[in-house]
Amino acid sequence: GAVVSQHPSWVICKSGTSVKIECRSLDFQATTMFWYRQFPKQSLMLMATSNEGSKATYEQGVEKDKFLINHASLTLSTLTVTSAHPEDSSFYICSARAPVQGNTEAFFGQGTRLTVV
Amino acid sequence: AQSVTQPDIHITVSEGASLELRCNYSYGATPYLFWYVQSPGQGLQLLLKYFSGDTLVQGIKGFEAEFKRSQSSFNLRKPSVHWSDAAEYFCAVGPPGGTASKLTFGTGTRLQVTL
Numbered sequence: 323g324a325v326v327s328q329h330p331s332w333v334i335c336k337s338g339t340s341v342k343i344e345c346r347s348l349d350f351q352a353t354t355m356f357w358y359r360q361f362p363k364q365s366l367m368l369m370a371t372s373n374e375g376s377k378a379t380y381e382q383g384v385e386k387d388k389f390l391i392n393h394a395s396l397t398l399s400t401l402t403v404t405s406a407h408p409e410d411s412s413f414y415i416c417s418a419r420a421p422v423q424g425n426t427e428a429f430f431g432q433g434t435r436l437t438v439v
Numbered sequence: 440a441q442s443v444t445q446p447d448i449h450i451t452v453s454e455g456a457s458l459e460l461r462c463n464y465s466y467g468a469t470p471y472l473f474w475y476v477q478s479p480g481q482g483l484q485l486l487l488k489y490f491s492g493d494t495l496v497q498g499i500k501g502f503e504a505e506f507k508r509s510q511s512s513f514n515l516r517k518p519s520v521h522w523s524d525a526a527e528y529f530c531a532v533g534p535p536g537g538t539a540s541k542l543t544f545g546t547g548t549r550l551q552v553t554l
Contacts, residue, residue: 328482356541365529365544366483415482417542428533428542430475432482 324350324420328431335406335438343401343434345416351396352418356428357389360413372399406438441466443530443545451551454522460515460548462530470532472513473542474504477527486528489513490535500524525552 325348335341345355353374358366370391371379378391388410390402399418403410415433419426442465452458464470471490475483487498494506504515513530530545 326482363549365546368541368543371541413480417483427485427488428473429485430483433480435480 324429326429326431332435340404345399347397347418350420355399355418358415445545449549458517458520462513473531475529522552
């Protein structure tokens with residue numbers, strides 16, 4: 323199946339700094355990628371839909387100025403957590419949709435664990 | 440708005456025993472249905488999906504799921520559980536036909552397997 327790679331797998335940063343997370347589709351082109359956030363022992367919550375060449379669409383309650391999304395190419399979307407605070411510590415997962423046997427299927431990255439200290 | 444309910448937060452089964460994880464959804468039409476598995480600290484791996492056709496779908500690792508429209512359910516089953524199946528399982532729904540549709544996830548069921 324299609325492969326989605328996320329980098330880094332984990333990151334620790336100081337409060338007030340910014341952190342960039344990359345999501346790459348390795349063997350297919352993804353015009354749309356999705357960013358999810360997962361708190362411990364909870365489900366995945368969609369944060370935003372990343373569209374190649376245009377602005378991301380954010381879900382209600384997600385601060386677009388804090389979670390900057392850039393989808394500059396068909397294989398790369400980035401999520402930048404700006405001025406990070408401890409409450410931003412979480413597991414961030416991206417996904418990209420790829421065609422599979424006449425339909426589309428979501429493939430997920432391995433996730434990035436962010437810890438803000 | 441669509442929603443997914445996984446009533447069981449935590450399930451413990453013995454290795455070799457059968458397993459059924461429940462999933463109910465609320466949606467205006469028949470959605471696309473998915474089951475994903477997540478190992479600790481990892482991303483999600485697709486176990487199986489239902490788009491249309493045969494309501495009993497087979498997935499990887501010996502899993503299967505049955506779509507029951509009348510019950511708005513999509514329960515996941517495995518006849519004989521292996522210790523390596525211990526993980527978090529998520530049921531998800533997505534709108535039919537969309538090529539860039541977003542998924543709504545249930546809260547997950549954590550499976551523990553005893554030897």
